[in-house]
Amino acid sequence: MEADEPIIDESELRLVRKAKLDALRADGNAFPNDFRRSDKAEALQSLYAGVSKEMLADKAQVASVAGRVLLKRVMGKASFLTIQDGSGRIQLYVTLKALGEQAYEAFKSFDIGDIVGAHGTVMKTNKGELSIAVEQLRLLTKSLRPLPEKHKGLTDTEIRYRQRYLDLMVNEQSRSVFLRRSKIVDQIRRFFTDRDFIEVETPMMQTTPGGATAQPFVTHYNALATDMYLRVAPELNLKRLVVGGFEQVFEINRNFRNEGVSTKHSPEFTMLEFYWAYADYHDLMDLTEALFRQIAEQVLGSLSFEYQGRRIDFEAPFARMTMAEAIAHYVPEIKPQDLDELQVATQIAQQHGIEVAGSWGLGKIHLALFEALVEDRIEQPVYITQHPIEVSPLARRNDHNPELTDRFELFIMGKEIANGFSELNDAEDQAARFRAQVAARESGDDEAMHYDDDYITALEYGLPPTAGEGIGIDRLVMLLTDSASIRDVILFPHMRSKSS
Structure with a gap:
């Protein structure tokens, strides 16, 4: 039995494998590209799950499969390989009788991690395991590096992130996370296209960063001899499209925040x-609940699921409360009237370890209190509404209290998942808020917005009453895959360089 390679130094294993590759090169084409696969592991497993060993023998169904060798057991004249393709795993039954002596000897030199192609007859073993009785077996790619030991797996988190390809090879859980991510994004696209939204693409580089209060990355455009910014959000360009007559638009793409x-x-x-267009932030909240329910039903098969040991329910209506109500609800010792006085609110914030800058108004203090004391306490879906205008420079003023906005953020399990609002379409009000943002930047706030003159021009042509929203795909995937870290759901997360 040769389920695992001998425990020897990895560098020695690589030398042994390199010698095998050199021998293959000497014999001819070491990396052939003429093998054609007709079947995938998962499809075969599903197709023949209920078929008996005897019925399969009568069918004599042939199949061609290919994949990476994960397990190898050599037992005299009959041996087994387990290979993994992009869909799953399947066992190969390899015999001296079927292959002949030369091919069987070549097979015995295969290593864990090699990529092989096999053609043969579908069968089941005495234990009922679906297998391919191999008639032709070819080495397609020689692996020069050994995989992690079978029983230890790949548990080093840093290696998993830095070498995601290795993580995907050996960790079924990682593969399932990213397959589910793909299905989630597919459901999002279906949801919006079914409702007559059109998908668009807007620039990743901008001359003026905008759409969110965040510090941008700066790059340089040589041909134009000017600095550019990686976008922090596509918001302003998408609203320009609404001005232009595209009344329902969506975009799924990257944002960058330094x-x-x-x-x-x-x-x-x-x-x-x-x-x-012609919707408000209440419509957005209703639409978001419908979106999340469709995703959960289609991807998970249930509206209730677990995240980090806690059960989340998408079936019940999502709760809605204002930011002030949330602070009072989750921190009962803070009374609603305490939040109305700047001096009192400042003292409360300082008592909770919040450093309050002299330039802060009540709005920023409310937000700081919420982020410090409330966010992490939220478990079930809650819309936090009516954010202060001071921290919502693009949102429409609330009709009943002009110091607040028609804005919400959706929180689940302590994470902000979505941010939406009725859009500010008053060009003069928006210009004034941009000027306030510029003043904040000049006072040292690196996350404050720039003044976007062209966006003001667009608003002057007329933006219809509109509502807009952003949903963090990565955080949503975290919830729906029970992943503790955002790096677990990003294929190639950014890491500090090894040299530093």
Whole structure:
């Protein structure tokens, strides 16, 4: 039995494998590309799951499969390989009688990690395991590096992130996460196209960063001899499209924010943003619930699921409360009236370890209190509404309280999943808010927005009453795959260089 390679130094294993590759080169084409696969492992497993060994023998069904060798058991004149393709695993039954002496000897030199192609007859073993009785077996790619030991797997988190290809080879859980991510994005596209939204693409580089309060990455465009910014959000360009007559648009793409890294934050991340003319933020909340329910039903098969040991329910209506109500609800010692006075609110914030800048108004203090004291306490889906205008420079003023906005953020399990609002379409009000943002930048706020003169021009042509929203795809995938870190759901997360 040769299930695992001998425990010897990895560099020695590589030398042995390199010698095998050199021998293959000497014999001819070491990397053939003329093998054609007709079947995948998962499809075969599904097709023949209920077929008996005897019925399969009568069918004499042939199949051609290919994949990476994960397990090898050599037992005299009859041996087994387990290979893995992009869909799953299947066993190969390899015999001296079927292959002949020369091919069987060549097979015995195969290593774990090699990629092979096999043609033969579908069968089941005495234990009922679906297998291919191999008639032709070819080495397609020689692996020069050994895979992690079978029983230890790949558990080093840093290696998993730096060498995602290795992680995907050996960790079924990682493969399932990214397959599910693909299905989630597919459902999002179906949901919006079924509702007559059109998908668009807007620039990743901008001359003026905007659409979110965040510090941008700066690059240089040689041909234009000018600095450019990687976009922090596509919002302003998408609203320009609504001005132009595209009344329902969405985009799924990357955003870049030059900020810290955490289990919830990545400087490069994927966002869904969509804009809907003649709708308001209440319509967005209803639409978002419908979207999340469709995704859960189609991808998970259930509206209730577990995340990090806690059960999340998408079936019940999502709760809605204002930011002030949320602070009072989750931190009962803070009374609603305490949040109305700047001096009192400042003292409360400082008592909770929040450093309050002299330039802060009540709005920023409310947000800081919410982020510090409330966010992490939220488990079930909650819309936090009516954000202060001070921290919502692109959102429409609330009709009943002009110091607040028609805005919400959706929180689930302590994570902000979505941010939406009725859009500010008053060009003069927007210009004034841009000027306030510029003043904040000049006072040292690196995340404050720039003044976008062309966007003001667009608004002056007339933006219809519109609502828009951004949903963090990575955080949504975290929830729906029970992943603790955002890096677990990004194929190639950014890492500090090894040299540093």
